[in-house]
Amino acid sequence: MEAVKLPVNPGSSTLFLFIALLVAAAVGYVAYNIIKTNKTIASGKWEGFQGPSRGVSDIPCGQESSFAIEISDLFAVKESTTEEGVADLTELKIILSKLCCFKHDLMSTNRVVRSTLSLPFNTSHDRENIADTTGRCFSKGLPARDLDIVFDAWRTRGNALLDKLCTSYSLSEAEERQANNAFASLWMDTLSVARSVCLEGTNLDKKNESPRDLNGYMPRAIKDLGTYLGYY
Numbered sequence: 001m002e003a004v005k006l007p008v009n010p011g012s013s014t015l016f017l018f019i020a021l022l023v024a025a026a027v028g029y030v031a032y033n034i035i036k037t038n039k040t041i042a043s044g045k046w047e048g049f050q051g052p053s054r055g056v057s058d059i060p061c062g063q064e065s066s067f068a069i070e071i072s073d074l075f076a077v078k079e080s081t082t083e084e085g086v087a088d089l090t091e092l093k094i095i096l097s098k099l100c101c102f103k104h105d106l107m108s109t110n111r112v113v114r115s116t117l118s119l120p121f122n123t124s125h126d127r128e129n130i131a132d133t134t135g136r137c138f139s140k141g142l143p144a145r146d147l148d149i150v151f152d153a154w155r156t157r158g159n160a161l162l163d164k165l166c167t168s169y170s171l172s173e174a175e176e177r178q179a180n181n182a183f184a185s186l187w188m189d190t191l192s193v194a195r196s197v198c199l200e201g202t203n204l205d206k207k208n209e210s211p212r213d214l215n216g217y218m219p220r221a222i223k224d225l226g227t228y229l230g231y232y
Contacts, residue, residue, distance in 0.1 A: 059093050061100035061115050067186035068096040071179050078169040085168030092161045094122060095154055096183075098130050099190045105134050106197045113138070125157035126150075137198035144199055151191050158183055 062068045072093065080086055101115035108114070116130045127149055136142035162183060166176040 059100065060097040060119070061104045062097070064100040064104050065096075065186050065189065067182040067189070068100050070182045071096060071186075074171065074175055074179050075165065075169050078171070080168045081170060082168040085165065088161050088164050088168065091122065091124065092158060092165065094120065095125055095158045095161070096186065099154065099186055102130060102134060103190045103193050106137060106193050111138050125153050127153050137194065140198070142198045144195075147194060147198055151187065151194070155187050158187070 059068050059072055062072070075089055080089070098116070098119055101119060104115045105113060113131050113134045116134045119130050121129050127146075133142065133147075133150055136146075159180070162176075162179055165171075166179065171179065
């Protein structure tokens with residue numbers, strides 16, 4: 001029996017070729033996008049996230065202050081001419097990170113000791129662990145005098161380190177002035193936040209008071225007396 005030959009339709013061949021090219025183009029486009037996406041990183045700004053709480057610079061929490069980044073950038077492009085320059089710069093960055101992380105924790109909405117929790121204690125510029133200071137702020141258990149002592153230690157040591165570093169890294173007079181002004185601005189900015197958070201209100205909760213709690217007492221005999229202005 002002789003095989004029956006079907007007539008070939010030139011139009012169907014052309015349509016098949018067109019569909020094949022269309023599918024190939026779609027596959028190539030998808031593959032290109034996959035390869036391109038793999039070479040990128042997620043953008044916190046594009047996705048709407050706040051970003052890492054401890055920052056992405058070489059200073060933890062550095063994103064909290066442009067002044068801290070400004071100081072870091074001044075020394076990043078220079079090399080130390082003394083043996084102790086690198087160690088001094090490392091300690092200065094620790095002080096900058098404590099100022100920035102302290103501010104970050106104090107301004108957080110959940111009032112949790114987080115950014116300052118892992119920062120190291122340094123006897124050269126700390127009077128107590130910075131995480132303990134943050135916790136005392138949240139509990140309103142930090143007197144104004146103690147807060148001033150903490151910040152005075154940071155400022156005194158920070159200024160001393162800057163004086164040495166400006167010589168070690170051969171900063172110009174303008175750069176030295178810029179570094180000192182940036183440190184003073186960062187210090188004052190963080191102190192302002194700390195005073196508003198740590199010292200506002202009182203640490204006494206009236207609902208939880210006990211008769212054994214320490215309270216002030218004024219005798220009735222002197223209650224209505226004026227202020228004493230004498231020497232004895």
